[in-house]
Amino acid sequence: MSGSSVRASRRGVPNGADHLNLSPILSQPERGRLFPASLEGIFLAHAAVAPITGPAHEAITAWSREAAAGRQESDPIWRRVAGARAVASRFLGCEAEEISLLGPTALGLGLVALGLDWKEGDEVVYDPLDYPANVYPWRELGARGVRAVPIRREPGEPIRWETVRPALSSRTRLVSLATAHYLSGHQPELAVIGPELKKKNILLCLDGIQTLGVLPASFADADFLAADSHKWMLGPFGAGVLMVRKPLLGSWNVTSPDFLAQQEMVFESGGRRYEPGSLNLPGIEGMRASLELLENIGRREVAERALALAGQVRAGARRAGLEIYGGNGEDRVITSLLEPPGGWGDLGRKMEAAKITVTWRREHGGRTLLRVAPHAYNLEGEIAEFLGMLPGG
Known part of the structure; x- marks a missing residue:
């Protein structure tokens, strides 16, 4: 992947600017090409094992093609x-x-x-x-x-x-x-x-x-x-x-030295x-x-959007009456919701059926946590759909 479409989204942005407009990238089909997981469902588990990007898939595929032709190294x-x-x-x-x-x-x-x-x-x-x-x-x-x-x-x-x-x-x-x-x-x-x-x-x-x-x-x-x-x-x-x-x-x-074929390292x-x-x-x-x-999207843009989406998660969770692990603090992209008194019920099954990927963890006190971790390519509508499935949401 050349990144040409990413560069196209920078047109009109002064040289040296690092706050870019993500909107062209967040529109289909571009979003699906750069972030293929967005075509499969709503992925909100980036603090666990995240999907690779479209460019990563293309780079690995290109390397595999070269390796199959006898050029693992070049x-x-x-x-x-x-x-x-x-x-x-x-x-x-x-x-x-x-x-x-x-x-x-x-x-x-x-x-x-x-x-x-x-x-x-x-x-x-x-x-x-x-x-x-x-x-x-x-x-x-x-x-x-x-x-x-x-x-x-x-x-x-x-x-x-x-x-x-x-x-x-x-x-x-x-x-x-x-x-x-x-x-x-x-x-x-x-x-x-x-x-x-x-x-x-x-x-x-x-x-x-x-x-x-x-x-x-x-x-x-x-x-x-x-x-x-x-x-x-x-x-x-x-x-x-x-x-x-x-x-x-x-x-x-050094505890993992390179291949040795000589008396001294x-x-x-x-x-x-x-x-x-x-x-x-x-x-x-x-x-x-x-x-x-x-980097081409812009590190500041990525951070600000991910933080905004995480803020949307926390605001919606509070409206639903859920407690947030760690209390206040908006400078974070990870949000863990504490298990309510009535438990989570069959929420996990419902999330899976709706193709919403989150992570379930346990706090150090033993209660089950629902961890939500959106990235910059997620959409506000996806967060709203997730929030609508919460108890009291």
Whole structure:
């Protein structure tokens, strides 16, 4: 997919403008071509496993065609791999050489956890209410004499500097947080937390999977960030990014070295040093194509529209008398609705019959949550249809 139709929607927009009009893209048949899942039903589960875009499908298909012809590797493919690093770096506000093209978020976080030169008695601060991928790597460091220190907060409560500060000590080496919580959608106060940690020479590691591709976040003070593409980036499973800041490149151990056929290892100078010898080329192709589409639409436009749709979800849920997990806060695209006293009944079956895809989760207190996560290509009418099916809606 060339993106020509996306570029066409930019006509009349001054150079350098990043707030674009989505309306041409949200009209059929263009919407169905760029976001094929919109032809199959109403998809509101982007915080889980999202559908890939039309451009991602076309890029993966083109790679498969080349691979079948004996060209799994070629100069054009490697140029597109470089393009994937470049577009990911623009989303993160870092340099392309700080990007490693890996896979699952857990792999990137695990590389950080296993790669740092921990000393016995060091401490790592983490959120015990976070998704397990950002919990267990830090707890497992106990076998190496590292103490995992949990921050203390109530379920659904946002993370602020005052939440993190009591967990810190003179032995704290690293703090690991998610850029948005997978149930509440709340973003931590990174604009304050990051600089405060820098003052104390404490490293900051981020799980970026619940914001990268849809919301801006304060990445400037992050030393490490990992994110898979299968959620808000609208990419395939098993493709993702690991960001390692340039001052740290090469200063920690590499736990997945490239193919070795020599007596001594000479590592790459940039993020390539943390990648395996065989990259997930079809996955990277799909991730690149989706990120380029979102970039062409406009990152600010994507964020503002997704936030507006999420606001519509919360307003309608409140009118229906439903409680929102995490309370107030409009700077989030994830909304989880708490199970009402009478339960959800057969709502799940009705949603499935209506081809409305949402996610069912459990809060840490045990109640069932209905999680709703629209992306920028969803329509107000789709949100209204979803709200009409809620108890009291």
